[in-house]
Amino acid sequence: MQVKRLLITVLAAILTLPVLSQQFTDQHNQWNVANSNGWTVKSTEMYRYSGDTLILGNNYRKMVYQPDSSISTEWYYIAAVREENGYVYGVFNRTEEECLLYDFNLLPGESAYIQSIWCSGPTQVTCIDTASVEINGTSRRVIFLNDTFEERWTEGIGSHFGPLYASLYMCVTDIYHHLLCYYNDNQLLYMDPDAISCYETNVSAQQETLNHQIKLWPNPAAMELQVELPDMGSGYSGIYEAVNSSGMVILSGTTGNTLHLYINLVSFPEGIYLFRWQTYNSNITSKFIISR
CATH class of the missing domain: 2.60.40.3080 (Immunoglobulin-like)
Known part of the structure; x- marks a missing residue:
């Protein structure tokens, strides 16, 4: 069964290291995301939090990213993110309008309209199955979505495409992103099973x-x-x-x-x-x- 195959992949990729937090907005989170054309990795983007901000009365974490450390070591502000009762909301740097990034409460058959950073508007996702992944005695929910790209979300980590790329492939087809590694407080908690490194870039x-x-x-x-x-x-x-x-x-x-x-x-x-x-x-x- 397709969902079971995905679950096996998730279980193999999550490392049995101490889990320090399950919050997507934990200030110690970092994501390394490969950016490719579907065949060759072109760069590795890194995402983390750097301070807080207040927008229209709500407190947010400031998410910053580095497009490729082989080009620049600068970090750039990209989004404001907050989390409440399993819902993750974001405000992208081009607007002050809040959107839903994740709903970690989804149950099989339920849908949500979420926003990717590159899509012009919300896209609908539907949960087809859920599972529980145990890491050192702590359980995380995994949500499987019914799109052609077999997307999955892991509680506290987000989409296996990257933290701001949930449902991206409903509106973008000419690039490809996938999460290489996820860290919390410099501890590696996730590594893509097909990755050879947490940082990949152009190679001859x-x-x-x-x-x-x-x-x-x-x-x-x-x-x-x-x-x-x-x-x-x-x-x-x-x-x-x-x-x-x-x-x-x-x-x-x-x-x-x-x-x-x-x-x-x-x-x-x-x-x-x-x-x-x-x-x-x-x-x-x-x-x-x-x-x-």
Whole structure:
């Protein structure tokens, strides 16, 4: 069943880390969203909150975004967001008119009219099913919508297309967004199961080939991880790092003219990690899991 397949994806993508908040408007939230043409990721947009604002008597969080840190490190105000009893409201920076961004109370068969940042007006969404995802004993609702894009919302996180992109594809067809990662208080709580990194950007054909050639096994791993580096034809000299879900480098080293690495995992806890290998002309990131 299609909904069950989606639920399995959600369960696999939500990490078993402590949940600090389920509020969409928690000031410590951050979303990393890939922007692509459907085939190649062009940039990674980042969204977070920066202070509060008062609009027409209502208190809002100020949402800011960064279009791509490889271009600019500046953050830009994009929307004001508030939350009340499971409803999330927004005011986009081009207007002072409030709109509904999410209704996390939806039950199967119920509909709502919500607004995406790029659509000129509200679009109707209908809940076809709901589920509950448990993370360290805390439950989040997942809402499945009946559109052709198999959209789903997770309580406190929002659409799997991105925080301001719910129902976007009812009015936009020439670009594609998807949520890569979601953080709360710098803790990684969600990572797209098909993502190799929480930050993706334009890469050359050679880089894409390298990303596909790096091999990690077994994956999931228990006590040892074996790494096979791509054959670059001119040696393998570089620096490697293993990074945990909090962004902390837990292991690093250098590679000489060697094809294989053997990484001892005995002292590391279970979870999802990133393996990074950097050389003078490449930067390769891949994901591995420690499970015992």
